[in-house]
Every structure is written in C-alpha cells, then in structure tokens.
Amino acid sequence: MYFTGIIIAISTFVTIGIWHPIVIKTEYHWGxxxxxxxxxxxxxxxxxxxFIENTILSAIIGVFGAxxxxxxxxLFSQKKRVQKGWFPMNPKRLADYEDTxxxxx
Numbered sequence: 207m208y209f210t211g212i213i214i215a216i217s218t219f220v221t222i223g224i225w226h227p228i229v230i231k232t233e234y235h236w237g238x239x240x241x242x243x244x245x246x247x248x249x250x251x252x253x254x255x256x257f258i259e260n261t262i263l264s265a266i267i268g269v270f271g272a273x274x275x276x277x278x279x280x281l282f283s284q285k286k287r288v289q290k291g292w293f294p295m296n297p298k299r300l301a302d303y304e305d306t307x308x309x310x311x
Contacts, residue, residue: 225273233284248274
C-alpha cells in the first residue's frame with residue numbers, strides 16, 4: 207500500500223490548523239503589518255519545495271508556503287472580523303481600528 211497521499215492530506219490538514227491561530231494571534235498583537243513576513247515565508251517555502259526531491263517533504267513544504275500566502279488575505283479578513291465584533295479587539299491597538307471602523311453598527 208502507498209501512504210503518500212494520506213500523509214500529504216493529513217499534513218495539509220495540520221498545516222491549515224496551525225496557520226489559523228497564527229493568523230488570529232498575529233492580527234491581535236501586530237495588526238496587518240506582518241503580511242510581508244507571511245509573503246517571505248510563503249515564497250521561500252514554495253521555492254524550496256521546487257528543489258526538494260522527496261515527494262512528501264516537498265509537498266509539505268509547498269503546502270506550508272501556500273498556507274502562508276493564503277494567510278496574507280486571511281490577515282486582512284481577520285481585521286474585518288475584529289471590526290465586526292466577531293473576534294476580540296486588542297485594547298492596546300484601538301487606534302488601528304478607528305480609521306476603518308464600521309460606523310453602521
């Protein structure tokens with residue numbers, strides 16, 4: 207039996223599960239400013255995956271990089287979710303939300 211697909215699927219599931227709280231914590235503590243770090247991590251991982259011969263490792267690194275790139279959009283979406291009141295707002299960063307706050311509430 208070949209377990210490559212199952213290993214990659216489980217790794218993808220775990221990677222997405224790891225990135226979800228990372229995005230939430232990043233937005234809470236630093237806002238959307240770290241998006242460039244997500245971009246660098248994503249590009250480095252994806253480019254690295256091109257040079258890794260092992261299929262499973264290459265796929266895991268590639269998925270991690272793609273998740274980092276996806277996280278950029280989620281970081282900005284998370285800010286909107288905070289503004290809607292769906293997630294807690296960092297009281298130390300209230301000024302970050304005043305400029306773009308939804309006044310229709």
